[in-house]
Amino acid sequence: MDSERAHRQLRLIAETVQTAEALGAEVWLRGGWAMDFFLGTVSRDHEDIDWFAWSDDAPALAGALLLHGWRRVPGPPPDGQLDLVKGGLESSLTLVDRDGASRVVVAGGPWAGTPWPEGMLDGESGRIAGVRCAIVSPRVQIEIKRMMPVWDPSRPRRPKDAEDIARLEAALQAREP
Template identity: 45%
Template sequence: MMDDLAQRQLAAIAEFSAAARELNRSLWLRGGWAVDFILGRISRSHRDVDWFAESKDADALVDLLRQLGWTEVARAPREQQRDLVKGDLDFGIALIRLKDGQPFVGGGPYGGENWPATMISESRRCQLHGAEADVIGIEAQIEIKKMTPTWVPHLCRRQKDLTDIMLLKSALSG
């Protein structure tokens, strides 16, 4: 059974994904919700919804969300991530740049650093409870979850990330 927050997050994911596609803007789900879309089931509750988008599309996507009732909040350098809220819903849009299909961190202190090469090239469109979203590649998702505490030392390894890695590995082998 889905709780109320999960239902509203899922509806917001569906709405934002569909609207971005209508505008021909690239947008990829990442993090815990990406795991759930890959699995085809909700594995746990989620505090927020994490995305990747191309830096060149950031302003258009933020404007789109504003039209849908979202408010931008400043949490990270704007060239690195855009964060928006709507009541208790929270979207974090990490910005990337693509060069010859290779994704790079869009800006901020890690600007220009590589993201996993398969992040976008192996992305896929997935469905969950009638919602549809493009999701980053499974192997890239695993690498990001494994490496985040190394790349960003103040972010500790969390049990939910270890569980997500196990679930993603089983999805790869299944």
């Protein structure tokens, strides 16, 4: 890791994992940090830390993180999401639920009840510099990065998404026998 920002974010990831574990809550890294934990190295600078967490765990998790010096990001909270900041670094927990068929679904907002891709939370743990964390399945990370502009046309694919897809595909291919 080269950047001080990455070091600080990694400490916040470890703190969030420890806090969740102490509560018996589950969290999964998603986005760029999930990719890096799968790869085992920091590949680029990250604007924030993105997570998935169960909506039922959100009140206790938010309360515990606030006790550890986190603050809510100013402004109205988006439905189905918890945005926090500590030391000028943002962390966003996207909340998920299960539907009647036990599928992982969007917990709130205009897409509440919409299923996320199958197997999304079945991924392995990843690790960087001694910090271990559950991550979104790498195959599902690719699917989300490919499909987000289709699911939500207001969120076009960014160059970093194409780069992340290529990195994940190469790493998955290298792991196949």
